[in-house]
Amino acid sequence: MYMGTDKRKLESKVAALAGGDTRAFDYIYEHTNRAVYFAILYIVGNKHDAEDLLQDTYVRALRSLGAYREDNFTGWLVQMGKNLALNHVKRAKREVATDFAEQSWRFGAKEEPLPYVYDVAAKALTEEEYRIVMMCSVAGYKRREVAAMLNMPIGTVTWKYNEALKKLRAKLNKEDI
Amino acid sequence: MKDVEKLLKESSADVLPGDEVKERVRAELGLGAQTERRAAAAHGGTFALGKNTKIALIAAALVVILTMCVVLPIVLDGGSSSVPPAPPILMSTQGDFYAYSALAAGSVLAVMNSSGALALALPSPEVQAAIRDSAEEYLRLVDGLLSGGEISHTSAEVPQKYAQYAYAMTVSGTGLGGNTLTYTLYYNENLSSEEIDGEETEREYDIEGVLSTPNGDYAVRGGRESESEYDKDESEEEEELWFNAYIGESSYIRVEQESERESEDGEEELERSHLISLIENGKVVESTTVDLAQEDGETEVELTVKRDGAVDKLQFTRETRGGKDILYARAQFSAGDASFRVYVEDGGYRFEFVDGDEDDDFDDDDDDDDDRPYGGRH
Numbered sequence: 212m213y214m215g216t217d218k219r220k221l222e223s224k225v226a227a228l229a230g231g232d233t234r235a236f237d238y239i240y241e242h243t244n245r246a247v248y249f250a251i252l253y254i255v256g257n258k259h260d261a262e263d264l265l266q267d268t269y270v271r272a273l274r275s276l277g278a279y280r281e282d283n284f285t286g287w288l289v290q291m292g293k294n295l296a297l298n299h300v301k302r303a304k305r306e307v308a309t310d311f312a313e314q315s316w317r318f319g320a321k322e323e324p325l326p327y328v329y330d331v332a333a334k335a336l337t338e339e340e341y342r343i344v345m346m347c348s349v350a351g352y353k354r355r356e357v358a359a360m361l362n363m364p365i366g367t368v369t370w371k372y373n374e375a376l377k378k379l380r381a382k383l384n385k386e387d388i
Numbered sequence: 389m390k391d392v393e394k395l396l397k398e399s400s401a402d403v404l405p406g407d408e409v410k411e412r413v414r415a416e417l418g419l420g421a422q423t424e425r426r427a428a429a430a431h432g433g434t435f436a437l438g439k440n441t442k443i444a445l446i447a448a449a450l451v452v453i454l455t456m457c458v459v460l461p462i463v464l465d466g467g468s469s470s471v472p473p474a475p476p477i478l479m480s481t482q483g484d485f486y487a488y489s490a491l492a493a494g495s496v497l498a499v500m501n502s503s504g505a506l507a508l509a510l511p512s513p514e515v516q517a518a519i520r521d522s523a524e525e526y527l528r529l530v531d532g533l534l535s536g537g538e539i540s541h542t543s544a545e546v547p548q549k550y551a552q553y554a555y556a557m558t559v560s561g562t563g564l565g566g567n568t569l570t571y572t573l574y575y576n577e578n579l580s581s582e583e584i585d586g587e588e589t590e591r592e593y594d595i596e597g598v599l600s601t602p603n604g605d606y607a608v609r610g611g612r613e614s615e616s617e618y619d620k621d622e623s624e625e626e627e628e629l630w631f632n633a634y635i636g637e638s639s640y641i642r643v644e645q646e647s648e649r650e651s652e653d654g655e656e657e658l659e660r661s662h663l664i665s666l667i668e669n670g671k672v673v674e675s676t677t678v679d680l681a682q683e684d685g686e687t688e689v690e691l692t693v694k695r696d697g698a699v700d701k702l703q704f705t706r707e708t709r710g711g712k713d714i715l716y717a718r719a720q721f722s723a724g725d726a727s728f729r730v731y732v733e734d735g736g737y738r739f740e741f742v743d744g745d746e747d748d749d750f751d752d753d754d755d756d757d758d759d760r761p762y763g764g765r766h
Contacts, residue, residue, distance in 0.1 A: 220581055236417075240410050240413065244409075245404070248404075252403075258402075258405075261405070265409055266409050266416070269413040270413055273413075273417055274417070325402070326399035326402055328392070329396070329399070329403055348393050348397065349396050349403065355585075379392050380392045383395075
């Protein structure tokens with residue numbers, strides 16, 4: 212994980228990519244992908260779908276860079292990823308379960324479950340709390356980087372982070388984990 | 389109950405998105421080929437390498453990355469550059485570097501198994517042979533590349549051909565099969581971002597250059613980030629370094645290193661990881677990860693190799709007994725799982741597989757002194 216996301220630098224890289232400098236891609240991806248990923252993961256709840264949707268998000272976003280007019284590229288990507296994830300979940304609910312889906316383990320296609328603590332986190336925390344915990348604890352972002360991405364004061368991020376951890380700890384204790 | 393943050397971090401590798409997602413995005417957008425062509429053209433890059441050369445380059449890349457961590461700050465501190473001196477990093481002296489290298493070579497390692505629950509039956513002779521073959525390769529990789537005695541690096545003169553680069557560094561090491569590898573990296577490092585906020589300092593550098601080898605020159609592009617935070621009772625330092633060495637039109641070696649050191653109330657925790665990935669035609673075909681963690685005087689080392697859809701893991705410790713070096717290892721290979729001892733003899737490795745009962749020796753449960761690594765034998 213690359214630390215030290217600088218908003219101005221990110222925006223300049225986005226402008227460079229939009230202008231045809233494909234070397235900017237690495238920087239943009241490495242500085243944004245985990246924020247987008249956890250927003251998606253919270254909604255879909257499994258790694259395989261979250262990775263596919265992460266890919267779709269970047270492909271769609273970067274193909275429509277000309278439409279980007281905001282000054283918060285991470286936020287723009289996150290919103291796009293969430294929209295794709297919500298559509299995915301709606302579509303999945305409409306689909307009728309098949310024998311194959313129910314017995315996917317027989318065909319080696321069963322999705323690996325997320326570690327239990329992540330499942331509990333997704334259920335116990337709000338989306339905002341979940342994203343803050345994942346970005347600070349798992350993705351390796353600094354508090355001020357998370358604050359910049361979420362357009363929130365650092366103190367608020369720290370307070371929400373600590374509260375979310377308390378909530379998660381209480382839930383895990385209740386379940387005797 | 390365990391600390392929640394620790395619980396989350398312990399299984400983060402199972403949750404975080406894989407590198408292949410990025411490569412798929414790159415491939416779908418057609419970015420890889422464009423990027424690499426441009427980089428190669430800019431630096432006279434050459435294409436079409438044999439498998440052995442690619443493997444050798446992976447080895448070279450690892451050597452280079454380990455070395456750069458040490459050499460770059462030293463070079464920059466030399467004074468001629470306009471770039472500000474780098475902040476303190478984890479391996480700020482060559483002594484630290486060699487200490488780490490020797491450590492990773494297995495000379496002072498402790499068992500790192502966290503579960504201690506793996507009780508294995510003695511594998512069949514066929515499985516033993518398969519494990520032995522893989523383990524030998526990996527041991528040579530670690531021994532050859534991380535052994536302090538076998539890596540050397542010097543600051544070199546920049547010849548006219550590479551006059552656009554401010555720095556040159558020659559690196560020598562031993563690669564797979566014992567062959568000596570010598571490469572020169574010509575590079576520029578530019579400070580791209582700096583933030584100083586009270587006790588916290590953060591700097592970012594862009595690295596661009598050429599890795600010159602007997603087989604040709606390869607464009608190198610990457611970056612470095614350093615963060616440090618000092619308080620009265622605690623400090624935290626993080627260093628990240630990454631670059632791509634382009635070996636083909638849409639193929640390159642990706643090298644990433646992360647290191648983190650935290651100290652609080654006199655206790656220190658160190659984590660380092662090195663990831664070397666071989667990307668061919670935009671797809672990750674092989675990756676090697678070396679993870680090292682030190683906490684409370686214990687050192688853990690794990691080598692993970694992913695290729696052809698298979699994952700091999702090797703955890704090891706080494707100690708000297710009766711004047712002989714013995715390596716204790718636990719392997720979770722695609723060929724099978726096993727625990728074994730490796731005797732370093734006559735420049736080679738002799739394997740002795742152990743069964744489930746003896747495997748207790750490999751347990752390392754912090755809460756049980758009787759379960760200390762090999763403690764029961766003394």
